Amino acid sequence: PAFRRFQRGYYRVYLPALAADWLQGPYLYKLYQHYRFLEEQIAILYVCGFASSVLFGLVSSSLVDRLGRKKSCVLFSLTYSICCLAKLSRDYLVLAAGRILGGLSTALLFSAFEAWYVHEHVERYDFPTEWIAVTFSRAAFWNNVIAVGAGGAADFFTEWLGLGPVAPFMVSIPLLVLSGVFAVKNWDENYGKKRAFSKTCGDGLKRLLSDRRILLLGTIQALFESVVYIFIFLWTPVLDPHGAPLGIVFSGFMAASMLGSSLYRLAISKSYRLQPV
Numbered sequence: 001p002a003f004r005r006f007q008r009g010y011y012r013v014y015l016p017a018l019a020a021d022w023l024q025g026p027y028l029y030k031l032y033q034h035y036r037f038l039e040e041q042i043a044i045l046y047v048c049g050f051a052s053s054v055l056f057g058l059v060s061s062s063l064v065d066r067l068g069r070k071k072s073c074v075l076f077s078l079t080y081s082i083c084c085l086a087k088l089s090r091d092y093l094v095l096a097a098g099r100i101l102g103g104l105s106t107a108l109l110f111s112a113f114e115a116w117y118v119h120e121h122v123e124r125y126d127f128p129t130e131w132i133a134v135t136f137s138r139a140a141f142w143n144n145v146i147a148v149g150a151g152g153a154a155d156f157f158t159e160w161l162g163l164g165p166v167a168p169f170m171v172s173i174p175l176l177v178l179s180g181v182f183a184v185k186n187w188d189e190n191y192g193k194k195r196a197f198s199k200t201c202g203d204g205l206k207r208l209l210s211d212r213r214i215l216l217l218g219t220i221q222a223l224f225e226s227v228v229y230i231f232i233f234l235w236t237p238v239l240d241p242h243g244a245p246l247g248i249v250f251s252g253f254m255a256a257s258m259l260g261s262s263l264y265r266l267a268i269s270k271s272y273r274l275q276p277v
Helices: 002-023 028-034 039-067 069-086 092-109 112-124 130-160 167-186 197-210 212-242 246-267
Strands: none
Touching (some): 002 069, 002 130, 002 167, 028 212, 039 092, 039 112, 039 197, 069 092, 069 167, 130 167
């Protein structure tokens, strides 16, 4: 029961944050198009977000360890809410600033929450380390379910209620506030080891260059992510002229991703024993 309570406390903060993130996926390009920006201008806004996520991703671990994991999760809620509010503006620089904040928020989302959980699980509660995988596996399942539902919800607010492409971003804000409030009220603060940023990056680069397998894996991952980012940018302008319901299409993409993950787990299970090369 104690572990279940601890898990629920983590999910109450983490899952609303994921829902807020997924809600913003289907109608981002459509929103910029609605504001009459050219494709080249929209591309620059996307690059601002992607580059910001990469740059902040380099320092996010050090930042989270020094600032505190709980404070970092609350900071995520604040910065992502401001990012959503920036979508109300038609000013290009305001939108670019919002994308930069979105990149920071993404870096925090994929570092602070899990770091907080692992520390609490091991250091404060002393639960078996094998149970960490159970929590993250369930979080991954609900992440997929939320992603599928977010597409339908975004379509409902945008198309069915006729609130326009800015609606999903406004709906995300209460979820972000909820996540931040639950973190403030229910979570204890924890910190990581303070490491020099230059030493952290230097050690990582040294390990990358010294092991050919890690270098190849990183190269493959980078190429795959590049294709994904190109797809993220292009799918809306390709399908939207044909009247495709963007939220429902997005749900379809997420359902296909969920199916792929399930098939992979099945393929490497004891029943089939398929292993990566």
